[in-house]
Structures are given as C-alpha cells and as structure tokens.
Amino acid sequence: MHSIVIHFGKKYEDWHLVEPFFYKLQSCNELTFYWEEEAPASNPLFISLVDRMIEQLDRQRIKDWQLIILLNLDDELNRRLRLTTHLSEIRRALLEPLKDKGFYPSQSTLHLIDKIQRTSNYAPIEEGLKRNWELDHYGYLMKSPGWPIVGNAFIEEEIKQLDEEWGEPIQLQDIILDQPGAEFMEALEMKCERVTTCLAKKIDKKKDYLLLRGKKPSHDEWMTKDQLDIVMEDFEKKIKQIRTLPLTPSLTNFTTSGELSSSLKYHVGIQSEIGDIRLIRQEIVQSSHRERMRGYLELSYFLLTISQHPKLIERLEKGSTSVIQISLETERLETLLNHYFMSLLKAKRQLEDQLLLQNQFQTNRFRDDDFSPYTASSIEKRRDGNHPLLKSTKLNYQFFDQWQDQLYKAETILIDRENELLKNSREAIKKLHVVKRRNDILEEEELMDINDYKQDILQKISVVERDVIHSAPGTSEALSKWKNFVTKAKNQMHFLLQLLPNQRQFLMMSFLIIMILFIPFLQMSGSTESTKVTAYFYGIGLVVTLLVTYIGYYFTRHISHQHIWKFQEKTYEYTENIYQMQVDAQHRYNDYLNHLFKLFSLRKYLEKLSLIGEEKKEQNLLYRYHLIKLDEFVQMTNRLLHILQINKESFFSEQEIRVPGIKFEKSITENPIYSPFQQLGVQGSNGHGIEVYLGSAIEQYQSAYLNELQQIRIQEDKVYKL
Numbered sequence: 001m002h003s004i005v006i007h008f009g010k011k012y013e014d015w016h017l018v019e020p021f022f023y024k025l026q027s028c029n030e031l032t033f034y035w036e037e038e039a040p041a042s043n044p045l046f047i048s049l050v051d052r053m054i055e056q057l058d059r060q061r062i063k064d065w066q067l068i069i070l071l072n073l074d075d076e077l078n079r080r081l082r083l084t085t086h087l088s089e090i091r092r093a094l095l096e097p098l099k100d101k102g103f104y105p106s107q108s109t110l111h112l113i114d115k116i117q118r119t120s121n122y123a124p125i126e127e128g129l130k131r132n133w134e135l136d137h138y139g140y141l142m143k144s145p146g147w148p149i150v151g152n153a154f155i156e157e158e159i160k161q162l163d164e165e166w167g168e169p170i171q172l173q174d175i176i177l178d179q180p181g182a183e184f185m186e187a188l189e190m191k192c193e194r195v196t197t198c199l200a201k202k203i204d205k206k207k208d209y210l211l212l213r214g215k216k217p218s219h220d221e222w223m224t225k226d227q228l229d230i231v232m233e234d235f236e237k238k239i240k241q242i243r244t245l246p247l248t249p250s251l252t253n254f255t256t257s258g259e260l261s262s263s264l265k266y267h268v269g270i271q272s273e274i275g276d277i278r279l280i281r282q283e284i285v286q287s288s289h290r291e292r293m294r295g296y297l298e299l300s301y302f303l304l305t306i307s308q309h310p311k312l313i314e315r316l317e318k319g320s321t322s323v324i325q326i327s328l329e330t331e332r333l334e335t336l337l338n339h340y341f342m343s344l345l346k347a348k349r350q351l352e353d354q355l356l357l358q359n360q361f362q363t364n365r366f367r368d369d370d371f372s373p374y375t376a377s378s379i380e381k382r383r384d385g386n387h388p389l390l391k392s393t394k395l396n397y398q399f400f401d402q403w404q405d406q407l408y409k410a411e412t413i414l415i416d417r418e419n420e421l422l423k424n425s426r427e428a429i430k431k432l433h434v435v436k437r438r439n440d441i442l443e444e445e446e447l448m449d450i451n452d453y454k455q456d457i458l459q460k461i462s463v464v465e466r467d468v469i470h471s472a473p474g475t476s477e478a479l480s481k482w483k484n485f486v487t488k489a490k491n492q493m494h495f496l497l498q499l500l501p502n503q504r505q506f507l508m509m510s511f512l513i514i515m516i517l518f519i520p521f522l523q524m525s526g527s528t529e530s531t532k533v534t535a536y537f538y539g540i541g542l543v544v545t546l547l548v549t550y551i552g553y554y555f556t557r558h559i560s561h562q563h564i565w566k567f568q569e570k571t572y573e574y575t576e577n578i579y580q581m582q583v584d585a586q587h588r589y590n591d592y593l594n595h596l597f598k599l600f601s602l603r604k605y606l607e608k609l610s611l612i613g614e615e616k617k618e619q620n621l622l623y624r625y626h627l628i629k630l631d632e633f634v635q636m637t638n639r640l641l642h643i644l645q646i647n648k649e650s651f652f653s654e655q656e657i658r659v660p661g662i663k664f665e666k667s668i669t670e671n672p673i674y675s676p677f678q679q680l681g682v683q684g685s686n687g688h689g690i691e692v693y694l695g696s697a698i699e700q701y702q703s704a705y706l707n708e709l710q711q712i713r714i715q716e717d718k719v720y721k722l
Helices: 019-027 045-059 083-100 127-137 156-166 182-213 225-242 249-253 256-267 289-308 330-358 399-437 450-470 478-499 503-525 532-643
Strands: 002-007 031-035 065-072 107-114 278-283 321-328 688-694 697-703 709-716
Touching: 002 045, 002 289, 019 031, 019 289, 031 045, 045 083, 065 083, 065 289, 083 107, 083 127, 107 289, 156 182, 156 256, 182 225, 182 256, 225 256, 278 289, 289 321, 289 532, 289 697, 289 709, 321 330, 330 532, 399 532, 450 532
Parallel strands: 002 031, 002 065, 065 107, 107 278, 278 321, 688 709
Antiparallel strands: 321 709, 688 697
16 A cells, blocks of 8 residues: 655654655655655745645555545644644545545555643643644633633633533423423523523624624634534534433433533534544654654654554554554664665765766777768669660761661660669668768777867868768769750751752763753754864863762762761760769769768767766766765764664774665665664565554564564554644
C-alpha cells in the first residue's frame, strides 16, 4: 500500500536530520511527502494539493493507498485554530474532493505531534491552547476570560445555571413509572419548561452575538447558527423523552448540565468532525534538544512501520483516538548512525579524489579519413565504337541519313553516359551516407585539450567550407550543348550538301557549251570561204572549253567534298569534347563529394567532441553536486550524533566500511549512500520482529531493516478522549 504523508505548518526544527530515514521507501515509490511550505503563498495547501495527489495517483496507477497527516499541536497556526477546525478543513477541502474524483484513501490517519506542557487533567498550561483544547474535548469552555469578546461558545457556568433552573433532583420513591400522579407530572413539566426556556434565551443571545460579529464565523470560539439550532433541538428531544410515559428510573440521575454537555461534546467537539479518521497522538518531550530529536526519530520509525504494515492502523477503530509510545534500542541506533556517518565520510573522500581526475578536459584525436575512395565510378572509357564516316563513302542522297544516324548514335551514347553518371553519383551519395553513420575511432595517442582540438577542427571546417563552395559542380550542360549543336550542324550539313555539284549538272553544262559552240560550225558550213582552218581552231576551242568545264567541275566537287569531310571531323571532335565535358563534370562532382564528405566528417568530429566536452562538464557537475550533498549529509549526520550525544570516536577503528556506489545521474533519494538503511554490512537482511502493544494485546510485525525499533505501544488517549 502506498503511503502519502501531508505535513501542516512549518517543518520542525532539525527535521531535515531525520529525512534520510525515509529515502529507502521513497526510492521504492512506497512513500510520498507533501509539505505545506511547498504550497504557493497565495493559495492554501489543499487547493493545489488535491490536483497534485490525483495526478500522482493516476500517473502511477495507485489504487490502494493510505493518507497520513502530521499536525503539530504547538504550531503557530494551532494556537489560533482548534483541532476540530483542522478536522473539518481536512474533510471539506481534501477528503471530499478526493472522494468526488474517485481517489478516496483506504484509511486516513491524523498524527498529532504533542509538544505541549499539560496539567494533571491533560489541559495545556498556556491559556490560548487550553481554550482550544476545552472546546475540542468538552465542546464548551471551563471559564471565560473576557467572554463574550472571545466568542459565543458555552461556558461551564452557563451550563450549571440550567441545573439551578432544574432545581432539586427528582425523587421517584412511591411513584408509579407508568402512572405517575398529576401533581408530579405538573412539577416535572414546570422543570422542563424552565430549563428549556432558559436554554432558549441563552442560545438567542449567542445568535445575537453572532450577528453583531458581522462576518462568517470560524469553528473555534464561535458556534454557528446551525450548531446552536442542533444543540437546542437535541436538548428539546431529551426533555421530551424524559417526560414521556412511562418514566424511566434514570430520571433520578438526570441533570440538564449533563445532557447539554453531552450534546455540546458531540456537536461542537472533535467527535463532530472526526468521522472515519483515526486520531493518533505522540508526545515529544521539549525539555532538551536531545529528547526532541529522539522524538523525531521515534516518529520516523513509526511512519516507516505503518507504511510497511498498514494493517497496524486497520486494527484501530475508525474515528478513534489513541496515544503511542515508541521504544528504540540505543545501542543499535548508535551503530547505525556511526556506520552511516563513516560511509558518508569515506564516500566524500573517494569522490574528492575522483574529481581531481575529472577536472582534466582532454580527449584523444579522431583518426583522419581517406576521402578519395568515396567517389563515383569512372565513365572515361565508354565510347561504344562511335567513329566518323569514311571518306570512301559516296556523297549521295543517303549520306545525310548516314551522317544523321551517326549523330543519333552519339546522342544515345551521351544520354547513356549521363544516366550512368547520375547512377554512379547516387551510389556515391549512398556510400557517403554509410560513411557518415559509421563510428569514429579515436587514435591511441597523447591526450590533448578538448578546447584546443575544437579550435583546430573549426579552422579546418572554415577552409573546407570554402573548398565546397568553389567545387560545387552545378548542373550538367553536356546534353543541352549537344542538342543545340546538332540543330545547327544539321542545317550546316544540309547547306553543304546543297552546294555539292552533281553529274547531271555537269552534263547539262557540257551540252549547253557544245550547242553554243556548235552554232559557228553551222555558219561555216554555209559559207563559201574555206572553213578548214577555222573549223580546226573551233574544234580545239570546243575541246578546251569542255576540258576547262570538267576541270572546274572536278575541283568544285573536290572542294565541296573537303568542306563536308572537315565539317564531319569537326562534328566528331565536338562529340569528343562533349564526352570530355561529361568526364570533367564527373571529376568536379567527385571532388565536390570528397570535400563534402570531409566537411561532414569534420562537423561530426566537432559535434562529438562538443558532446564529449558536455558529458565531461555534466559529469563534473554531477560529481560536484554529489560532493556538495555528501558534505552536507556528513555535517547533518555529525550534528545528529552530537545532538543525540553519541560517541563516534570509538567506531573509527572497529571495522572496515564498505561504501555503496554512487549513481551520479540519480537523485539523493535514489542513491543508497544517502540512506542510513542501505549501507553495506550494517545489519542482517532478515531484520527482527517488532512488538506492538494494542491495549492489552501483543502483536508481532516483521521488519526487514528497522532493527533499531524495539516496540510500539498504542493505548486509548486521555487527552482527546471521545
């Protein structure tokens, strides 16, 4: 069963000295403390506490839990408020909201820390505390200093006035109970009427005092209108009952003061608000600092016991009041605290030595990577037989198609090479991602300062970042330039082929020349003059003309063919340049990948180096935090030993102390070193039985580690006797 402990008021002086005794249960999530000092100053404790408790119970899925409320009767607040007021507030502001939301505790205990000095009849000596106790215990005040200024509560003097109004006790000698005489009944009626009227006047006066107050009354020295009405109604029922036939023999012992006192105790005292809350009071002696601290230890052991054994509280009746006495074995307690003190002292010294080494912020250097293997595969040797047309190829109408087919093959090769380039680049990027995820290896060499190493890496990063910017490959222009070139080349080749002379043109030109030159022969054939010599010369001219025409045709054709072959060679050379452009683009991309990988590696080194430095700083902070805490706990335990007057000098040389390991990332409640019950080699693991005296009955409760607790006595309380 989970236990939630709520403390009203300020923490007790030196209470922090016993808080480590609760760490073991707190670390096991079996015990939770809520302190009123932790609540916001603007809000009462319960307003924020209910939501916090519900959140914890719901988050940790706690169904079975008990509520323990610690209340110091000598607290400053309790000098103004009655115990009944606290009970009313607990029920109204804590238990009822928890019940409405389905988180009602299995059992509720109000543990009273009683440091008050009391008289022989258990009343506090101090006047203010005494008035509160009287109202809690009796429901009225024994006497009234300055009354009614302090309130409208009843006082003993007023109650006794009812007895005066009642008169002499009733004698039932010679009276038949079921048929009393008329004279007797008339006298009884007059008595009842007098006391009822007297009480009614007093209650009306108290209501008038309440109205004069002008604001909502508290439940301390002021009785509310509802309380006054209930007391009056209850008293009238009692009066009606005693005069109802048949009469009872108890009428001889009837007193109006007794009936009113009983009614006030039930409706005004703690009995009116206690409900199912178990009230447990523990006296702590204030005569010396030692006794007070021992009382805190006894309280701690009791809280631990009922947290481990909630059935102990179940044995007490709901709505009952009890007083407890705790007995601790002094020798075992001294051994426990001495061992605890020595463990803390030794752990502190060990941590101081360890912290000296942790102050050195050094690390090994990372192993430098070889970046060249992480480039894309080469495409330089991929040509696939792309050659220009031979000069023996006839320049006929099919030549342009053959040449265009060569361009198409070259473009196909370019596209294939471009796709291969992209594929190889993607594979290189995959390799880059794999290498980025691999674990970096530290060289086994001389340590170097982390900050110096970080500055060195930052300088390298700045250089590589500039290289990455300058080596950025951009987009590939090979295909776009090739397509622009092909469009112009086709137009150029078509133009060159159009300029190429053919045989048909040559024959027609020759025919025209012959026809033109043949006309003079016709003229000479009709002439009378001798034409033999002239025909000879014309024939020579004709042949020469034809020969010159053919030579012109031949040279023109040869020159045109040369232009075409040169243009085809230029096309091939441009194709080779485009191929080389792809190769250069791949080289630039590989160079970019290498620089990029180097930048990633350096940044990863810097990140991991920063992480190593932060881890060392965080570890140092944790070391220093626990060193401060260990020193604080050493001083706390030393003070506790001093207050309890326990000698620790004889313990130093008696045995070797084994220190529990410190979990630096955990809080003090989760570290065994801070708990007195979790020290190594202190006590046996089986524990021993705890004797619990419940009245005259004796019960045994097993304890795994509360070896210092000898017995608990629980008896009916006489200070708050119901």
